Each structure stands twice: as structure tokens, then as C-alpha cells.
Amino acid sequence: MADPALRLDENVPGDFYVDSTCIDCDACRVFAPTVFSDESDQSFVFHQPETGEELLAAQKALITCPTSSIGSSTGARAAIDTLPEWIAEDVYRCGYASESSFGAISYFLGDPKILIDSPRFAGPLVKKLDEAGGVRRMLLTHQDDVADHEKFHERFGCDRVLHRDDVRAHTKMIEVQPAGLEAINVAIELASDLVMIPTPGHTRGHAVFLYRNRFLFTGDHLAWSPNRGHLYAFRSACWYSWPEQILSMTRLLDYSFEYVLPGHGRPIHLPADEMRASLVKCIDWMKTKR
Ligand code: SF4
Numbered sequence: 609m610a611d612p613a614l615r616l617d618e619n620v621p622g623d624f625y626v627d628s629t630c631i632d633c634d635a636c637r638v639f640a641p642t643v644f645s646d647e648s649d650q651s652f653v654f655h656q657p658e659t660g661e662e663l664l665a666a667q668k669a670l671i672t673c674p675t676s677s678i679g680s681s682t683g684a685r686a687a688i689d690t691l692p693e694w695i696a697e698d699v700y701r702c703g704y705a706s707e708s709s710f711g712a713i714s715y716f717l718g719d720p721k722i723l724i725d726s727p728r729f730a731g732p733l734v735k736k737l738d739e740a741g742g743v744r745r746m747l748l749t750h751q752d753d754v755a756d757h758e759k760f761h762e763r764f765g766c767d768r769v770l771h772r773d774d775v776r777a778h779t780k781m782i783e784v785q786p787a788g789l790e791a792i793n794v795a796i797e798l799a800s801d802l803v804m805i806p807t808p809g810h811t812r813g814h815a816v817f818l819y820r821n822r823f824l825f826t827g828d829h830l831a832w833s834p835n836r837g838h839l840y841a842f843r844s845a846c847w848y849s850w851p852e853q854i855l856s857m858t859r860l861l862d863y864s865f866e867y868v869l870p871g872h873g874r875p876i877h878l879p880a881d882e883m884r885a886s887l888v889k890c891i892d893w894m895k896t897k898r
Contacts, residue, residue, distance in 0.1 A: 610676060611679070612679060612874045614627035616652050617644065618650045618652035619653045620656075623681055625653055625680075626657055626677055628650070630651050630675065631675055631711065632646060632650050633710050634651075635669065635673060635711040635713060636669035636670075636673055636678060638875065639693070639701075642860050643655055644666075644667065656757070659766060662760060666678075669685075671704065674705040674711040675707055681849070682828050683788060688887075690845055692733070692736065693782050695715075695869070697736065697822075698717055698719045698774065699867075700715060700717075701713060701715055703727070703733070704733045707789070710872070710897065711725065712753040714727040714755075714871070716737065717819060720745070721741050721743055721745070722743070722744045722802075723737075723743050723766070724746075724747045724748075725825075726748065726754050728755065729759035729760060729763075734847065737761025737764070740767075743763075744767070746761070746768045746803070747798075748768060749817070750811045750815070750828060751774035758888060767836070769798070770805070773808070774811050774814065797863060800819065801819060801820045801821075802819050803817070807853070807856035808854020809841070809846060812849075814827060815827075821863070821865065823865065824863070825869050830868055830870065831868065833874070840893060841890065841894055845885075850898060854895060861884065868883070
């Protein structure tokens with residue numbers, strides 16, 4: 609629970625607030641961008657919810673916050689049934705972010721019953737996933753966002769997919785499937801409508817997942833920048849190789865997609881041609897940041 613005694617001064621007066629335990633993961637700003645903003649290294653409430661829609665969004669952010677840094681006297685019980693949050697078709701945003709993945713956003717594909725990156729293993733979410741038919745597979749974009757994968761595996765018996773170049777001690781139980789990922793830059797068709805595309809850069813074994821040639825789940829490889837008005841990558845959080853990440857980004861020009869759904873950073877939905885143009889801008893911008 610957030611602590612009113614630790615309420616940040618930047619919060620505007622009112623019921624919702626962020627306390628000083630915030631780790632600035634950005635998750636609240638993804639779920640409720642009209643309520644939360646950031647100042648230096650922490651989030652704060654810049655606008656108290658006024659409509660029912662804003663209230664629900666703020667409550668979803670409260671549930672999602674990985675460090676329980678958001679407070680409200682009204683709690684968030686009403687929002688529990690709204691998570692995972694529907695995006696389009698059978699694609700959902702899970703909520704319930706985990707501190708061990710620095711609050712990364714994870715996703716659920718309802719038809720194939722796939723989790724993309726790992727949310728927190730929270731009772732209400734597990735119940736909702738159970739009601740949806742369980743989880744058959746977890747697709748993990750990279751080593752940083754695996755969070756509670758073992759608990760989900762134990763509960764649902766799901767396969768787990770992670771590029772072998774990102775398998776580390778804390779991820780050693782993850783099965784790398786299908787075989788053949790030694791060819792690290794070759795895309796793998798996991799199903800007729802689902803492709804795993806290796807994107808080394810942020811980490812050596814980073815990969816993105818393309819679903820139905822429409823939804824691109826990008827982990828920490830690619831996100832939308834509202835300030836720049838185009839897609840971008842995290843130069844200051846590139847742990848493996850920026851030149852490799854530029855090459856990986858360039859290879860994405862071979863694919864068509866309308867949604868970029870990242871682990872960190874902002875999502876975006878654009879017509880495929882506009883998305884491609886934005887990706888070109890991103891690559892040009894990346895080349896100036898070497
Ligand atoms: S979700 Fe929580 S930890 Fe993350 S930025 Fe918001 S208040 Fe901070």
C-alpha cells in the first residue's frame with residue numbers, strides 16, 4: 609500500500625497520489641496518461657480523475673504499479689474485472705507489473721492463450737487467465753522481463769520461449785523452443801500467424817514477436833516517443849550493442865504491422881504505411897546517436 613506520509617509534493621491535491629517509493633517505470637502513465645505524469649525520476653498525479661473513464665484508468669494503474677506506490681482512499685476493486693485490458697482482436701494488456709522486470713508491460717493473446725513477457729503472479733490475474741482457458745505458452749522478449757515465469761509455468765504447465773542468447777542463471781529453467789535458434793538472426797515461425805524475430809541490441813538475445821502481421825510485441829527494442837512524434841529506441845538502456853540494434857531495427861522494415869506494443873515506453877497504433885515511415889525515421893534518428 610502507498611503511504612500518505614510519503615506523498616510526493618508534486619501530486620496535485622486530491623484522492624490519488626504517488627509516494628516516494630516510485631521507481632519511475634512508466635506503467636501508470638501507459639494506463640492512465642491523463643492522470644499521471646513524470647518529473648525528474650518519479651511519477652506524480654498531475655490531474656485528478658474527473659470522469660468514470662479516468663477513474664477506472666487510474667485504478668488500473670494502481671493495480672499495475674509494481675511497487676504499490678499509488679494511493680487512493682477508494683482503492684481499486686472496481687478495476688479488477690477490467691484487467692487484462694482489451695486492446696484489439698484477442699490482444700490484451702495484462703496489468704499487474706512486476707518490480708523484478710522494472711514494471712514492464714506484458715500482454716495476453718486470448719485465442720492461442722499466450723502470455724508475452726511475464727506479469728506479476730497475482731491471484732486476481734491468475735483467476736482471470738484460468739477463466740480464459742489458461743496459458744499454453746509464454747513468449748519472453750528478453751532476459752530482463754521474465755519476472756514470475758516459473759510460477760506461471762508451474763500453475764499452467766505452459767512452454768516458455770526465450771532466445772538462447774538470453775538464457776542466464778535466473779532464466780535457466782526456460783525452454784528455448786523450437787530448436788534451431790542457434791541461427792540467431794533468423795526469424796522463426798512459431799505458428800501460422802506468429803513469428804519470433806531476433807532483434808539483438810538491447811540484449812544479445814532480444815527478440816520481438818509479430819502476431820497476425822498486425823501486432824508487434826517489442827519488449828525493450830522499440831517504442832513510441834510522444835515527444836519526438838516517431839518510433840524510437842532506448843539509447844541509454846542499450847546493454848549489448850547499439851550498432852546491432854540499428855541492424856535489427858532495419859530488418860523490421862521487411863515486416864508489416866499496425867501496433868507497436870512495448871514492455872517499456874509508449875505503445876502506438878498507426879496504419880501500416882505510417883508505421884513503416886515512422887520506423888524509417890527511427891532508424892535515421894538512431895544513426896545520429898552512435
Ligand atoms: S507504476 Fe508505480 S512505480 Fe511505475 S511510474 Fe507509476 S507510480 Fe512509479
